[in-house]
Amino acid sequence: MAEASTEQTILLVDQDHDFLEWATKHLTAKGLRILRCDHADNAVKVVEKTVVDVVVSDIQLQPYDGLELLSRIRQVSPNTLVVLTTGFPSTGQVIEATQRGAHDVMRKESLPFELRPVVESALQIVEDRRSAEQPAADMPALDGRVKIIGVSRALQDVFKIVGRVARSDAPVLVTGESGTGKELVAKAIHEYSPRRQQELIAINCGAIPENLLESELFGHEKGSFTGAIARRAGRFEQADGGTLFLDEIGDMPLSVQVKMLRVLQDGTFSRVGSNETLSADVRIVAATNKVLSAEVAAGRFREDLYYRLNVVEVRLPPLRERAEDIPLLAEFFLQRITRKNGMARIRLSAEAIAALQVHRWPGNVRELENTIARACALASSTVLLPADIPLAAAPGQERGPLKQALDRLLDAVPIGENSVQWVASELAARALERHAGDLKEAAGMLGIGAADLRKLLAESRDSSLEAASGR
Numbered sequence: 001m002a003e004a005s006t007e008q009t010i011l012l013v014d015q016d017h018d019f020l021e022w023a024t025k026h027l028t029a030k031g032l033r034i035l036r037c038d039h040a041d042n043a044v045k046v047v048e049k050t051v052v053d054v055v056v057s058d059i060q061l062q063p064y065d066g067l068e069l070l071s072r073i074r075q076v077s078p079n080t081l082v083v084l085t086t087g088f089p090s091t092g093q094v095i096e097a098t099q100r101g102a103h104d105v106m107r108k109e110s111l112p113f114e115l116r117p118v119v120e121s122a123l124q125i126v127e128d129r130r131s132a133e134q135p136a137a138d139m140p141a142l143d144g145r146v147k148i149i150g151v152s153r154a155l156q157d158v159f160k161i162v163g164r165v166a167r168s169d170a171p172v173l174v175t176g177e178s179g180t181g182k183e184l185v186a187k188a189i190h191e192y193s194p195r196r197q198q199e200l201i202a203i204n205c206g207a208i209p210e211n212l213l214e215s216e217l218f219g220h221e222k223g224s225f226t227g228a229i230a231r232r233a234g235r236f237e238q239a240d241g242g243t244l245f246l247d248e249i250g251d252m253p254l255s256v257q258v259k260m261l262r263v264l265q266d267g268t269f270s271r272v273g274s275n276e277t278l279s280a281d282v283r284i285v286a287a288t289n290k291v292l293s294a295e296v297a298a299g300r301f302r303e304d305l306y307y308r309l310n311v312v313e314v315r316l317p318p319l320r321e322r323a324e325d326i327p328l329l330a331e332f333f334l335q336r337i338t339r340k341n342g343m344a345r346i347r348l349s350a351e352a353i354a355a356l357q358v359h360r361w362p363g364n365v366r367e368l369e370n371t372i373a374r375a376c377a378l379a380s381s382t383v384l385l386p387a388d389i390p391l392a393a394a395p396g397q398e399r400g401p402l403k404q405a406l407d408r409l410l411d412a413v414p415i416g417e418n419s420v421q422w423v424a425s426e427l428a429a430r431a432l433e434r435h436a437g438d439l440k441e442a443a444g445m446l447g448i449g450a451a452d453l454r455k456l457l458a459e460s461r462d463s464s465l466e467a468a469s470g471r
Helices: 017-027 040-049 066-076 091-100 108-128 153-165 182-191 210-218 254-266 292-297 303-309 323-340 350-358 364-378 400-412 419-434 439-446 450-470
Strands: 008-013 032-037 054-058 081-086 104-107 172-175 200-204 243-247 283-288 312-315
Touching (some): 008 017, 008 108, 017 032, 017 108, 040 066, 066 081, 081 108, 091 104, 091 153, 104 108, 104 153, 153 182, 210 254, 323 364, 439 450
Parallel strands (some): 172 312, 200 243, 243 283
8 A cells, every 4th residue: 555645756767876866956846755766676666655646767677668667557556647768769669658658758868958847747737636546558568560760859749649549449630741751650550559450451542533532442333334344342341440541631522522421420331333331440540731621611621521530630740840850760761771772881971961950851751761862872982971962952942943944945946825734744744754653752743732643644635635636
């Protein structure tokens, strides 16, 4: 039986005695008792004998780590809040710690600035709910396969939301600019959920023509339209019991949005060409780089569907807002690319890292990966300098060569009827060719959405057919 105290009590757990000394002095305040130990088992014994309000523990402990200590403390004293600290918390550590009930996970280098406010906030929560007991279920340890690189506070906050929401079946809307890693977040939500033994099915709503998207989602019967030579199950049926990831949900046509709303409301749907009502137990995770509230205001997205999808929003910050993650990401891509291609070890100079950190990265993590890949392909030594890294021009400068090319074009050839449409369509076709038919990558190269690119390609085909019929 734990011994109660009129004071609020903090327990510091760390193998580093210098840290224990520093944290004690840093947190000392009137009415606050601070206990310390350097061993996980001893920490559990303290919590068993004393009412401890907040535990601040390193993850690296003996004879078991801080995640296991967290679980044992939650079993012994459910109302004790646990703050975990570590040098560089991994994606899995943050998500799993959140699932097990951690109040916060902090990087040690941020503690001089953030430890006191976090602890004070935790103590206030304990004070506010002193009379209530809220035991939390112990979550199983997971060996997640998803690896999202980053130690920034903004990304750590994303991990914590993933850890909380993964346990439920609530629809999740992942928002953020193109290239920020929205699909990785969807995979993490699935792999840390009770549905992880079933499939995660992904579909890009912007890469499939409108007349085929409904069939892709809900399936079709034989003969329901030209080319439907057999019955086909849709993605909802395939994802039954698992998770369906709807990428680029903002590009979903209004006609399909109506049927999507029905599925979210009652879990039922029908295959194209069938009156049979089917049902599927599917968890929905959607993603978009558009501002859906603006799309609703413009009449391009249903308001009722927006609120059904946006039960929990996970916003991924752009890379320019988390510059401290850039060295880790760059090193990760360097190792992966050189290992995959059997290349010699390449490293980034300090000057190259600094150049990467001040770049704006309009293409976000995807642009950084492509930049590192190009640098490796063109590397003339094992150390990359700023001159070896092909960074895009600053905003306003990148269109200089394009303007010069357009000037030469206008001087060289007469511009007649439909020339503008032809140039746009030709750009679309060549971008698609350069990316081996990958619609999403080609659209990214042109800075437009996949749906807009598909429209340009369709106009190009229509113009070609019209020209051929005219001959």
